[in-house]
Amino acid sequence: MPTVRVTRYVTPLREGGSLPGVVEAEDLGTYVCKFRGAGQGPRVLVAEVIVAGLARLLEIPTPDQVVLDVDPEIARYEADEEVQDLLNASAGLNLGIDFLPGAFGYDPISEPARDLAGRVLWLDALTANVDRSWRNPNLLVWRGVLYAIDHGASLYFHHSWPGGTGDPVRFAAQPYDASEHILRGYAAEARDQDVVLGKRLDDDALRSVLAEVCDDWLEPVPGAEDADALRERYVAFLRARLDGDRGWLPGEGAA
Known part of the structure; x- marks a missing residue:
């Protein structure tokens, strides 16, 4: 960046x-x-x-x-x-x-493109984003296009890393509660796109994303004492979730 x-x-x-x-x-x-x-x-x-x-x-x-x-x-x-x-x-x-001038908050009365809504829900489930509820959608509409914003409540696992980076398998197995997600009605679209979306996030893609993170923000923790090692831990946690049994996918009950 x-x-x-x-x-x-x-x-x-x-x-x-x-x-x-x-x-x-x-x-x-x-x-x-x-x-x-x-x-x-x-x-x-x-x-x-x-x-x-x-x-x-x-x-x-x-x-x-x-x-x-x-x-x-x-x-x-x-x-x-x-x-x-x-x-x-x-x-x-x-x-x-x-800053998107003139953008306005998402109104759930309107219906976004179903495939896009499914991708947003899939991403939130993958990254365990707990902050896209009807109370706080974190979605904007700008020039007629739906934008996803405010991702800071995702990847909760790293807040426990001061004690050590832990086991990615635990994150991989953690189900995602979509019961209050603003786009929970698009769970079928999220599941339908699962295979295609997962293939886009290979190791090279994940590492390219992590390369954008400033070294200054990657605080050393036990088991990952420098920025590059910490980047690899993020890749490992995301990789484990992508390679697991997909128990985190929003189910039919999410709708």
Whole structure:
């Protein structure tokens, strides 16, 4: 991903708990910045990059991403102390997600393309995304196209890694609860595309996605003491899920 310097903090987005903010950057772009100093730290940024990369391989629209270099000096111009603290805690490399002007939230009354909805559900089941419910769909419609956003609640397994990276087989066997998923009615479409989608995510594809993750966000843990080793652990966990018995696929009961 390209790295660009943040030139101005515009406004916070208070819909989520991690207080992302809209920023402007030196490339004249406007981005939603996910801060490394917020919430659960850089692992959320790692999940955002990985799942967005998988989405692109599966032809699921998702906003472009960049690495945002944040200088804490910009905090001097913010009156909000919470924003000041966040900017100071996030000096260095953060994640920028292209701001889609005029996008509006997904309305479940409308029906998206069924194959696309099935792919989104399949991806969420693969990556154990717990945050695409009717309460918080994390879907936008921009220029008539459905976009999947906010993937940071995926790949929950890495939050236990400070104690060691564990066993991918456990993640492979973990079923996915789609009972509150906003697109649970498209479980049949997810299952119908399973074989084709799985073939797109071979080892080369997974490693190409992991290569987009900044070394700075890959914190060493026991069993994976450097960034490349940690990338391989992510590949191993995803590979185990893809090669397993597919018990995580949304079943007919999801609808």
